[in-house]
Amino acid sequence: MYNTPEYPSDPHSVDERGETRISLVVAPGQHEHVRLDKYLTVMVKNATRNKVQEAIKNGWVLVNGKKEKSSYPVQPNDQIEVTLPIPPPPEAAPEQMDLNIVYEDDDLIIVNKPPGLVVHPAYGNWTGTLVNGLLHYADQLSDVQDDMVRPGIVHRLDKDTSGLLVVARNDVAHNKLADQFARHSIDRHYLALVWGHPDDSGTIDAPLGRNIRDRKLMDVVEGGKRAVTHYRVIERFDHLSLVDVTLETGRTHQIRVHFAHINHPVFGDATYGGAAVRYGPSTGSRKQMFENLFKSLGRQCLHARVLGFKHPRSGEQVTFEAELPDDIAHVLDMIRKQCKPGP
Structure with a gap:
């Protein structure tokens, strides 16, 4: 414990x-x-x-x-x-790592995080994290949290969610960015492939807390923390929908749990029910295609593609966009070729 x-x-x-x-x-x-x-x-x-x-x-x-x-x-x-x-945590050590730097200046770094990379050291993952790579790459990171394992980290993405993160290089930038996250003024857009056909647009307003049966999972629970997700359908297929998702709040696993809650789990998400054929044929070539895509993807089909905020120094609104990673691009290419347009 x-x-x-x-x-x-x-x-x-x-x-x-x-x-x-x-x-x-x-x-x-x-x-x-x-x-x-x-x-x-x-x-x-x-x-x-x-x-x-x-x-x-x-x-x-x-x-x-x-x-x-x-x-x-x-x-x-x-x-x-x-x-x-408690024993003190080991201080995060610099590690050589290939990082996809989208933008950087004296105050911040924008990183396009690949899937499979943990953001910061924690129990069970003391090395090989984004923070380890950043410590090797950057000469300075913020330390306002007085935390030896999370320097520069203003917000996080799940290990198997890809996309954009902003990292603070100094304490002033960190505080100003953190304030924007606290006020929910950050512009964050995610691309998600979900099962079924949700409404053309909508809002999921459901409080989140830890699952009583499995502490590693999150769930919609009465009395949980406020969690609000907005979405808009971009493209429909016969059994799936591609949606643009924006976050009003930023809870752990929020998008994944919310879409599972409305019976449209994120494609490939083994944790919350998306890595099984939820709609469509239960046998045949189509089912086999989906199962092959589960294996090749190996994660939830979720990508943080747009990140916008007021620059901590200039106050100007800046927006960054990340290209789709190869694994999600492959999934969408196969589905567009093999699946009919949806309703």
Whole structure:
């Protein structure tokens, strides 16, 4: 449970003694009567059942100020305090890496991230990340977060989502960019291939939180964080639709979970139901084509293609666009050749 320096719960802090303190309040109607160890395994990122049980046994977990057993059923409004000693994270090291730099100046770098690349070091991925490559490439990155593993990082993309990221080279630029993200004034367009035929345009307004059964997944949950996705259909095929997606908020896995929620999962997304033939023939050459495309793509068909914001120094609106990566371009080429235009 304390192998990672990063915890998602708020508020949390690391004090001068090297301890992480996590405060949780059980939300009514969400996790009632779940075992204490299972609740913490779900709510604390990178926690394992064994580490949680060890923490409870060692007295590092208090429920309403008292020690409880792992089997204790959490109750609505229970206040849970966790205090854990944690090792310091290893400082991210520079690594030679081929980076696709779209633009750079004294304040920022625009990177076209390839699929399969983790943005910053974290539990299970301490090396080989975009940050490692940036440390080798750039002579300076922002460090306003006082975080040795996330210098310059203003926002993130999922490992298997490709596309544009802005990286801050100094603290002033970082703060101004982060403020724009916080105010939802960043212009972000994603290209997604989804199953079925959603409305020509629409808004998905559904709160997101961690899946109670699998802490690695996100889900639409009552009482979750506000999440709003807007979309517009660009092209239709007989079983699929190509959509332009804009984000009003930027939650973890937001686009993928939202489209799965409305029964139009992103093509190729094995995590949220998009890597199976959802519409169309269940046998035959068409089904085989889709399955071959799943294998060749190996990820969700999702690309962050446009990124626009006010430049932190000049205040001028700047917009960048990334070409489609080869794997998505191949999928679209095959579908345009093999699938009929949709309704």
